[in-house]
Amino acid sequence: MEDPNKLPHPYEPFAGELPEQAAVQSVIDRRKFFKLFGGGLAVAFVLHDLFSFADEGGVSMPPSVPASQVAAWIHIGEDGKVNVYTGKVEVGQNIRTSLSQIVAEELKVPIASITMIMGDTDLVPFDAGTFGSRTTPQMGTQLRKAAATAREVIVDMAAKSWNSEIKSLRAEDGFVLNTATGKKLGFGEITKGQQLLLPISDQAQVTAAKDWKVAGKTVLKVNGESFLTGKHQYVSDMKLPGMLYGKVLRAPSYNARLVSVDTKSAKAIAGVTVVHEGDFVGVAATDPVTARKALQAIDAKWQENHEQPSTATVFDYLVKTSQPGGGRNAPNSKGNIRDGLLAADFTQDRTYHINYIAHVPLEPRAALARWVDGKLTVWTGTQRPFGVQDDLAGVFNVAKEKVRVIMPDTGSGYGGKHSGEAAIEAARISRVAGKPVKLVWTREEEFTWAYFRPGGVIKVESGLKADGTITAWKFQNYNSGGAGLSTQYNIANHEIVHFPSDSPLKQGSYRGLASTANVFARESHMTDMARQVKMDQLAFRLKNLDDVRLKAVLELAAKRFGWGNTTKTTGQGFGLACGYEKGGYVATCAEVYVNNDKEVKVVRVTQAFECGAIVNPLHLENQVMGSIVQGLGGALFEAIDFKEGKILNPDLTGYRVPRFSDMPKIEIVTIDRKDLPSAGAGEAAILGIAPAIRNAILDATGVALTNLPLVPTGSLA
Template sequence: MTAHFDGAVEPERYEFSEKPRYRFSVSRRAFLQSMGAGLAVLTFAEGVSGPEAWAQGGGTPTGRLEIGTDGTVTVFTGKVEVGQGSRTQIAMAAAEELGVPLDDVRVVMSDTDRAPNDGGTFGSHTTPRTVPEVREAAAAARTILIELACERWDADPADGAIQDGVIRHPGGGEITLAELASDTDMDEALAGRSVESPAVTAVADWRVLGESAPKADAEAIVTGAHRYPSDVRRPGMRYGKVLRAPAYEARLVDVDTAAAEAMEGVTVVRDGDFVGCAAPTTRQAQRAVEALAEGAEWELGDHPSSADLFEYLKANTGSGGGRFSSQEDTEGDVAEAMENGAATVRGSYKVPYIQHAPMEPRAAAAEWDGEGRLTVWTGTQRPFDVRNDVADAFGLQRGQVRLIMPDTGGGFGGKHTGDAAIEAAKLAQGAGHPVSLQWTRDEEFAWAYFRPAGLLETAGAVDSDGRITAWDFTNYNSGRAALQSPYNTPNKRERFQFCDSPLREGSYRALAAVANAFAREAFIDRLAAAADMDPLAFRLLNLPNGRLRDVLEAAAERFGWSAGWPDAPADRGYGIACGTEKGSYVATAAEIALDGDGGFEVERLCVVFECGAVQHPRNLRAQIEGCVIMGLGAALTEEIHFEDGKILNGRFNAYPVPRFRDTPPMDIEVLDRRDLPSAGAGETPIIAVAPAIANALFQATGEPREKLPLA
């Protein structure tokens, strides 16, 4: 038995990287290196990272950017592409700064042997962190290349410029990047050169960024040529399946492997609780696992059911520890303010477990070479950490494992773990062949992890002018993101309480901001009602000036918000909500129509979003639309049911996700703040959807809605 195998895949509980409170600008020095011919740029923030830090972190000290003798530019990043558009965006960043055609830029992503470790792809970090680093590296290369060209012409590099891959000087000098890269002795030319804090192009001068470039690899996707992790094929490859427990908390007592082992071409691999098989086809592997299941004896354990979930969470609080710790922030005296409020309100909001259900279930291919070195192709949002998990599982050095992540079929925070990679590697080791393994949809629903459920208890008070005087907000289990209320409140307590989750849980799009924004914004409408105020007027009274207020006012105007809706038909309801997370700002307004049977339809949505300077308008719009529609699923229909340790609705036919027909008319406006740094945008637009609809239902019926899903 391999000593390190058991329990190697730790559940990812909450996204571990919250936004730092401060970020200081650092001097970044770019070092340049000859590749024989052509050049490589290494960029480091001094004192923060560098080749040693990369090596310590398990990263390989590779360049950030290379310029080949044919003039093509290759960018290296540990970020991953799961549909959010980072491949295109990073290519645009390099093309912008280097003055080369976008078609000449390639991006090598998430290959642990070739790319620097840029951290996992989550928390909307690519835009505010990785894109600036790529731009600086490219700007450093541009600076050096112009210097090298101008030295040939004995010209002042300050007057040189590069555009469309050609360096020109007003004195008449002209040379292509390819010519310069192939016709320069880089060892000699680069000796002793570095660039201090290279200047990036001002937003006003952007030519590539700010425009909607075609999606990288679009043709490969539409022709079926792109190889997702589940499409990787290797010589002699087998297909794998793993024996799953019949229920959570079930423990394998014994398994008779004889029937499966007798099947032609089947290799059974057992290591502790891990039992799986590899076979020439997935169908044969399935049959073999069915035979294993028949010969398996399990000891079942207790597991709560979703019917009792919220009582269970509240009764099973714990201290957590580390990044799972409970948290409490207080200001003023909440108890006294509740006593003295002109009106007080209490609420209790419930958010269920839901599934990310990316279109591509977890998949991996694994191949061992003759020297104990392992290569895995898998879809994960944390390629370096998962590479480390894989190495730990087999007792390998990190450098003995190479993880390559082909652009993958969806993530949404749901692919932080490396389960499939470890399983494929284990089977490949046992079978002596490369193994491809893809989870079934059933497995994905049951054995991946879930967006945390949450119980959110709220209490608040307003004074006779409608100002919020007390705010008491406790989130049980679902997480800390956007826990802080943006409203002015002198007395407040904001708590996150860790609970022993009965299901494996982890990140999600915008994480707990979905739950926290739902409870907060729905409760704000309760406070507005207690103050006898229109919900919009109440928000504007209590919100400080700033970017959040700007999107709220813009959405209200665009939606045609009317205080009290005196002229609205009786069956209609109107709601508005807003929130900020990960440096971007959103307000959503919803109109619903009651159907007279207790049901309703979402008639229209209006969304105003602001994330600083827009880098790719078309992709941004698609991210907003996708967030909003995905948010409709969480708001209206998605909920995991479980009982006796089994997921009861783990199929698309039983767990309705949004389809074409579920898309309401959407009016979307982006405030392009070119005066502000670009923030990530793939998450925040999801957070105000559910509360806007809940508030519309409250407005229409007078009954507060406190539980998701709403339909």
């Protein structure tokens, strides 16, 4: 199995987003497992033993697996139904579908017989979280092996029961067929009455992508209808008997201190519970309208801190408070920058500014918490169910086994739902109220009390020969983060560093992490350099690139866009950009039109994307489309406005996100590399759009923009 941490583009977790111990296991008692799910056959996975069973093909329990400690991945019931257990969660990437395809492919069962059990800490093996485009390369690979292991054992069992040779048997559609005798047995019949637990075998024969019949094809969203009829229960839709609706008292600004609070009037309202623990004040009522009234009835006095950076001052603040890079942020150097600059015919210095932006998941944070006999169950929309389980255990000082976190398919995340604020708040109120409590954040709360993609300052200094050879590349990133920091171009002398700063706003992961900022700065600068030596943007990149996968997407995007085929008319401009992240390779061409009033319109976008062997072409295209459109918002107009610890645009009228009318004509072209392992697709596809548009505006007007967003008002200043 390919370890994603050893890939050339490792996932870089944001501080605090990974559990302290990496190898914590979620385990479930073996007897309990079969009691819960019925007999049959289960493929188990025990983290520290993953590869130690490689040579054991038997169906008995290997001695190294403690009988009581088994975390199942795939269970085939006596009725032939297949349950797949994974800690990965569905936030719209359509992995419920793509992972089903992978299991169906390897196990040789119909997709309809598969149920994915996802993100339930009582039922699924430990998983650090759904981020970093790891589901497809990591979970997909594991499930593929688990399914292949199960299939081989079932065929083996059928061979034994028929006393026939394995050669003449074939698994197909949930049955084993005996091609010699024409006999046929269902998987459930074969495993009936058994309680078999198998370790994943690394030797199990998996199907090569070129031979895929179910994976690699478009399969519609497996639970699609439930969303189109309104039947799917997001956490914010759930209801338990006796459930109360919770609300939390919020500070008027960041870092405000609660001086005094009077909750008498709130408590006087019938059916209202008030919870006051330290600076936390929450209410619960039998209906949300009463909860809202109770919250309004609370009289709180806060001491606010007015000396906090604002949108106007934040970039200076980030540079001023930056720390020398060390550890993971240690400078990455090659050659000597000064020599490189001395050897250059042209040099260029630019500073790029990246605003804080918000994820704006359409479903705000929500949680439903219930305490029963000291055991806490929380349904919540989080990309890290096990992380939230840890948080809850810590906050309430209970054993982790006493905390169950369940994540139903959730209304999106984009890296913005790694935390469990609503879960903690709901559990806190529920514990005092003695009843289940549901808490759904308002849009304003989501904008204010979640976290943001970091803002940052990126300084780039470059040296260039007249023939287009890059001689020096100094790249200093303040606060944006390390993802996508290093350059893919051939440069003799470079010095690349990320300086962490003291962020005045709470910041965290985002789709593509910091690569949205780093690739913007790098690719903007590349086009500026091409112009210095009067080279075409595409030719200049190709000249300085060796990476064949990156070149392939660049050339494909350019070809489909018709790069270089058109003579520019007034106001028209063309730009391109490329990059890679987490195994995904992207190139984007953009056409803009800037009218006489300097209004900018993105007319057309062509994007090529490659992420190895494609698992589901339609859903891959959806992911790429979503990345382009979300990236368009951050490119053109999205920015958080803040002052004195207050968010000034915490709503969808103040914070503009892309709408139907913002859509350019978008063409997506994918490369299916069946010879390469499948990588994730939810992140890298966002990288190209902002610099491509920026470079197109430069091409149209000669104006080299250096800020993200590029045109917050819609026109050039």
